[in-house]
Amino acid sequence: MAGLPREIILWLQSLDLSYSVKNPKRDFANGFLIAEIFVRDQPPERIFMHSFDNGTEERRRQTNWEHLDRFFKKYDIPITKKDWEPVMYYAPNAAIDLIKKVYQIVAKKELITAPAVEQPKPPPYARPTAAQLLRTNGLQRVEDKKTQEKLALEVLNQHIDNVRLERTEPGRLALPKQTTSAAAKTLEATKPEQIEQNIEVRQVAVKSMDKNLRAAKALVFNKPDQSVAKTQQDSSKQNTQHDLNLLFKPVLEIMSEIFLEIMHQPQFKSVRIMDFRDVEHGEDLTREFYAKMDKLNIDFVVGCLENIQRRASSVADVLIKMEQEFELYSELILSAIEKIKADAPYFKLFIDSLNSIAETMSSIDEGVTEELFNDFLITPLAKLSLKNPHKSVVLVNLLNSFSKKSPAIRYRYLCRLMDILPNYAELVKIIAPLVKFDKEYYEELHTYYKHYAILALSHSSPVVRTAGIAILGSIGDLNPEMILEEVHQVERLGNDTWWEVKAQILRLSGIMLPLIPREKTETLYSLITSIFVPSASKNIIRIGLIYLAPVLHTFPELCEIYVECLLSLSSEERGKILDTEQVVRGSCVFGSSTQSYKLSGVPLSWNALGIASSLAKSVIYRNLDNLEYAHVDVLWACLYKPPNQHEWINVFDQLKNYIYVGLCDPDISEGVIAIAKHFLTAPGIMTEIIKRSKDTLIRSLNLLLTTDVDRKCVAQGYGFIKSLYWEYELPELQEFVFVVLKTFAEKYPVIFERSELLEIINEIIRHRRGDIFGEDKGEIGASSKKGSEKEIK
Numbered sequence: 001m002a003g004l005p006r007e008i009i010l011w012l013q014s015l016d017l018s019y020s021v022k023n024p025k026r027d028f029a030n031g032f033l034i035a036e037i038f039v040r041d042q043p044p045e046r047i048f049m050h051s052f053d054n055g056t057e058e059r060r061r062q063t064n065w066e067h068l069d070r071f072f073k074k075y076d077i078p079i080t081k082k083d084w085e086p087v088m089y090y091a092p093n094a095a096i097d098l099i100k101k102v103y104q105i106v107a108k109k110e111l112i113t114a115p116a117v118e119q120p121k122p123p124p125y126a127r128p129t130a131a132q133l134l135r136t137n138g139l140q141r142v143e144d145k146k147t148q149e150k151l152a153l154e155v156l157n158q159h160i161d162n163v164r165l166e167r168t169e170p171g172r173l174a175l176p177k178q179t180t181s182a183a184a185k186t187l188e189a190t191k192p193e194q195i196e197q198n199i200e201v202r203q204v205a206v207k208s209m210d211k212n213l214r215a216a217k218a219l220v221f222n223k224p225d226q227s228v229a230k231t232q233q234d235s236s237k238q239n240t241q242h243d244l245n246l247l248f249k250p251v252l253e254i255m256s257e258i259f260l261e262i263m264h265q266p267q268f269k270s271v272r273i274m275d276f277r278d279v280e281h282g283e284d285l286t287r288e289f290y291a292k293m294d295k296l297n298i299d300f301v302v303g304c305l306e307n308i309q310r311r312a313s314s315v316a317d318v319l320i321k322m323e324q325e326f327e328l329y330s331e332l333i334l335s336a337i338e339k340i341k342a343d344a345p346y347f348k349l350f351i352d353s354l355n356s357i358a359e360t361m362s363s364i365d366e367g368v369t370e371e372l373f374n375d376f377l378i379t380p381l382a383k384l385s386l387k388n389p390h391k392s393v394v395l396v397n398l399l400n401s402f403s404k405k406s407p408a409i410r411y412r413y414l415c416r417l418m419d420i421l422p423n424y425a426e427l428v429k430i431i432a433p434l435v436k437f438d439k440e441y442y443e444e445l446h447t448y449y450k451h452y453a454i455l456a457l458s459h460s461s462p463v464v465r466t467a468g469i470a471i472l473g474s475i476g477d478l479n480p481e482m483i484l485e486e487v488h489q490v491e492r493l494g495n496d497t498w499w500e501v502k503a504q505i506l507r508l509s510g511i512m513l514p515l516i517p518r519e520k521t522e523t524l525y526s527l528i529t530s531i532f533v534p535s536a537s538k539n540i541i542r543i544g545l546i547y548l549a550p551v552l553h554t555f556p557e558l559c560e561i562y563v564e565c566l567l568s569l570s571s572e573e574r575g576k577i578l579d580t581e582q583v584v585r586g587s588c589v590f591g592s593s594t595q596s597y598k599l600s601g602v603p604l605s606w607n608a609l610g611i612a613s614s615l616a617k618s619v620i621y622r623n624l625d626n627l628e629y630a631h632v633d634v635l636w637a638c639l640y641k642p643p644n645q646h647e648w649i650n651v652f653d654q655l656k657n658y659i660y661v662g663l664c665d666p667d668i669s670e671g672v673i674a675i676a677k678h679f680l681t682a683p684g685i686m687t688e689i690i691k692r693s694k695d696t697l698i699r700s701l702n703l704l705l706t707t708d709v710d711r712k713c714v715a716q717g718y719g720f721i722k723s724l725y726w727e728y729e730l731p732e733l734q735e736f737v738f739v740v741l742k743t744f745a746e747k748y749p750v751i752f753e754r755s756e757l758l759e760i761i762n763e764i765i766r767h768r769r770g771d772i773f774g775e776d777k778g779e780i781g782a783s784s785k786k787g788s789e790k791e792i793k
Contacts, residue, residue, distance in 0.1 A: 003096045005111065008103050015040060019054075024095040028087055030056055031064035034102065038071070041106045047071050061088050077105060124166060130159050251318045251325040252283035252332065258311050259289055262303040271300050290336040294344065301346050308353040316360035320368055330376040334384070342390040351397050358401035370409050373402045374416060382420045385430070396430060400437045407442040414448065425464045428456045432467035432474075433596060441478040450475060450482065457489055462498035469493070469504035470595050473511050480515040487512075487523050494527050500594060502531045503543040507597070510547030514554055525555070532561060534568040539588040541565045545577055546598050552607035559610040563618055566611075567630050574630065577602050578637040603640040609647055612638040616654040627658045632671035639675065644684035652679050652689055660693070660700035663717050666710040673720045680736075681728055690736045698744050705751050718756050725764060738764055 004012075004024060012021050017036055021027045028034060032054045039047050051067050053060045065084050072079045083101060086094035104111055133155050260281065263272050275296055279288045293301055308315070319326045333354060340350060361369045377398065385392035399417075403410035418427050431449050438446075449471050456468025469490060476483035490508065493501055509524040528551075532544045545566060552559055566574060576584070576599060583601040587594045615634055619627065627635075635655070643651075652659075659679075662672030679689045703709075704717045725737040741761045745752040752758060 003093065004099065007111065008099060011103060011107060012099075024099060025090055025092070028095040028099060029090055030054065030061045031068050031084070031088070034084075034098075035064065035068060037102060037106060038068075038077075042075070046075060079105070127166075130156055133159055249318065250283060251315055251322075251329050252286040253281075254311075254314055254318060255308070256282050256285040256289075258307050258315075259285060259304045262300060262307055265303070268297065268300045268303070271297055287332065290332055291339070293336070293340060293346070293350075298345055302349055305346060305349040305353045309356040312353075312356035312360045316357050316364060319357070319372070320361050320364050323372065326372045327376055330380075334377075334380050337381075337384060337391060337394050338388075342393075351394055354394070355397055355401040358398055359404050362402055362404050362406075366406055366409060369402060370412070373398075373413070377402075378413065378416060379420055382417055386421070386426065389429075392430065393433070396433045399430070399434055407445045411445045411448060424452055424455060425459060425461065428452050428459075428464055428467045428471070432470040435471055435474040436596075438474070438478060441475075441482075446475050446478065446482070450486075454486060454489065457493065462496070462501055465493065465496070466498065466500045466504050466595060469501065469508055473504065473508040476508060476515070477511045480512050483508075483512065484516055484520060491523055491527065494530060499537045499540055502536070503540045503588075503597075504595065506531055506540065506544040507547040510544075510549075510551055513551045518554070528558070529561070532565060534561075534564050536565075538569065538573065541569060542573060542577060542588060542599070543597055545569075545602055546600075549602045549606035552610050556607060556610045559607060559614040560617070563611060563614045563634065566634055567618075571629065571633070574633060576600055578633065580604055580637075580640055603637045608638040608641065609643075609645060609651070612643075612648070612651045616651050619658065620654060624658075626665060627655075627662055627668055627672070629667055629671070631658075632662070632668045632675065636671055636675055639678045642684075643679065643682050646685065648679075648682070649685050649688050649692070652685075653692055656692060656696050660696045661703065663700050663720070664704050664707065664709045664713055666713050669713045669716050673716060676720070677723070680724065680733060681730065686730075686732065690732065694736070694740060694743070697740055698747065701740075701744055701757075702748055702751065705748075705755050705757075718760065721757070721760060734764075738768070 015037060017033055019027065019033065021033065030053075032052050035047065035052045036049060039049055052064050055061075065088050068079075068084065069081060071077070079098070079101065083098055087098050100111055103109070134152055262268060263276070275292065276285060276288060279285050289296070289304065315329075319329055336350070340347060344350075358369075358373075361372075381395040381398065385395045399410065399413055403413055414427070414431070417430065418424070421427050421430075431452060435446075435449055453468040453471035453475075456464045456471070459465055459468070472483050472486060472490065490505060494505060496502060505527055509528050513521055513524055528544075528548065531540065532548065534541070536544075545562070548558065548562065552562060566577075569577070579600040580603050583604070584599045585596055586599055587596055588599075612635060615631060615638070619631060659672045659676055662668045665672075676693075680686060680693065682689065701717065701721075704714060721737060721741070725734050738761070741757055741764070744757065745761070
């Protein structure tokens with residue numbers, strides 16, 4: 001209670017608060033007692049104690065004071081954020097000043113205080129240091145990093161100026177008065193005899209150093225005349241670094257706070273109790289997290305890594321300003337990279353978190369970032385990639401992220417990497433995935449890439465040859481003319497025995513053909529026709545299907561061989577390639593030596609009409625009795641977009657018998673129903689499709705109801721008819737369904753009466769003309785059937 005006037009102490013005791021006030025700075029910090037004081041003073045409907053928490057955590061203190069601040073503003077109580085915020089952060093004397101103000105508001109009394117006693121100036125050794133000033137000036141309350149840094153530098157500069165002024169004070173080194181008085185009394189008591197001595201002081205002769213000798217010493221130490229200036233500069237740099245150490249939290253402590261934000265979520269309380277029970281907050285928690293990632297709750301790890309991405313700026317801000325913090329960070333992530341498994345479910349998120357920090361650092365200061373990456377990361381990452389090739393993806397991603405906006409920096413990184421790696425083949429393996437990040441053509445950088453790619457084409461290792469072609473393909477996507485002149489060197493690899501070399505040739509051809517004049521495509525076209533055949537390796541076919549899909553627009557003659565290769569795949573493989581919901585990238589086979597490819601999304605870029613036409617020709621040419629599941633699969637993928645062109649009518653006309661007969665096949669009935677609906681509802685061609693469907697659909701319904709067909713097919717057939725009428729609500733389509741059922745009833749009356757088609761048409765009639773059966777809305781009997789037949793006629 002020290003510092004509070006006696007009048008306020010008595011007033012607080014009379015309030016009988018929930019907790020007695022012993023230390024105002026601590027007891028009023030969370031705002032709980034302040035709220036209780038106003039609850040006793042204000043009407044009960046204005047403020048409620050259940051809204052306040054007596055916890056001491058910063059989050060709870062903040063919540064309490066925000067509640068109070070809204071209350072103060074609503075009822076015009078003259079207490080502002082400037083009054084209560086220092087109290088929340090335990091600022092010296094802030095709580096005492098606030099409670100004095102609260103006393104005057106609540107008790108409605110003027111507080112009479114004694115005049116302040118002028119305190120003697122403390123001696124230099126007792127005055128606050130720079131660190132104390134930074135802690136006591138409320139800098140931690142400033143949320144904006146730049147503003148916080150600016151205020152901190154102002155405090156430091158003011159402190160330096162004060163120290164400089166103190167050094168000019170006269171008598172600052174004099175003895176205190178008490179010591180002087182005691183010494184005077186002692187001298188007076190002893191009264192020693194005065195002894196006069198003639199003291200001769202000899203003048204000091206300073207011999208100037210010979211200029212040649214000084215130069216010789218400078219050469220010995222390799223420090224010419226600038227040595228003093230350099231020493232001062234180094235000293236200044238050390239002082240600046242020391243000041244920065246006072247300004248910023250250690251990076252591992254910041255990261256621990258990021259992890260704690262996730263750990264405090266209700267679903268992860270057990271993680272704190274079980275996995276981090278013996279770990280204190282701060283650096284130890286961060287190190288423990290990365291050390292045991294593989295043993296922690298996966299959702300918790302994912303949450304932490306995602307939070308790192310969201311808070312990357314706070315981490316990067318410290319790393320860019322403090323070299324020793326970047327060194328600690330580098331040691332931490334290198335250790336984590338060694339331990340983490342490449343097939344871990346959170347491996348990609350781990351890389352993304354590193355990328356976020358690297359990209360943020362580059363955006364703050366590219367020059368400093370380049371220096372830090374070269375000093376602490378590039379060499380150990382290169383060695384780690386040689387030791388564990390499946391971890392080279394980390395090096396590739398960080399090379400990209402640390403040079404995101406500067407091709408010149410990336411070029412310097414690769415030159416440095418060439419000095420570290422044992423041979424150019426290892427560099428080619430790094431460049432192949434790295435070049436895929438490039439969105440624009442940069443002459444110096446891509447000429448460098450091209451040089452090593454051409455060398456790789458003659459390498460004895462098929463993995464290196466593959467990487468070389470992959471580099472050429474990626475550069476060709478940015479500048480096809482640059483690669484066109486090297487196609488003849490790729491041509492000689494057309495007979496290579498390694499599957500991925502051929503796959504990369506197809507990728508290169510698929511990238512280049514749409515971008516170059518048709519008269520220059522002969523070599524690439526012949527490579528495609530020789531490699532892309534149904535008898536080729538399934539991996540070659542899969543990659544060819546992906547990367548040749550866009551070529552089908554400019555080279556529709558390739559559609560026939562494309563369809564044959566597509567039909568040769570298994571249902572599972574074909575399904576992945578035709579999937580349009582998610583475009584997946586990855587390797588065709590597991591291992592670190594294979595390239596990464598796009599593995600799905602073919603219908604997004606192919607010539608749908610060309611594929612459908614080629615499929616129809618293939619079915620007719622083979623004189624098939626019915627469609628197979630593969631045909632339905634491909635045809636449905638062709639209808640990814642509505643078939644609006646008039647040419648689709650010819651495709652439907654060729655396949656309509658197969659489509660409607662497919663209603664009787666349990667393996668494909670569901671698929672052909674979807675295809676038929678797509679055609680029958682296509683806006684531009686619906687009228688013509690309806691006209692060409694009537695007779696075929698009637699015959700197919702007869703076949704469905706008279707042969708020994710799976711009941712599931714019959715049920716799906718009825719559902720198909722109903723959905724055409726009720727689902728789309730298109731008058732033209734509804735009229736088509738009614739005419740089909742009416743015609744079927746006339747042609748096959750016995751079958752019609754025994755089937756559910758009678759009930760369907762009755763329902764349609766009621767919808768079209770009202771209930772023709774009068775008040776009777778029960779089940780349709782014999783008389784109802786006769787009435788129905790009359791209505792149909």
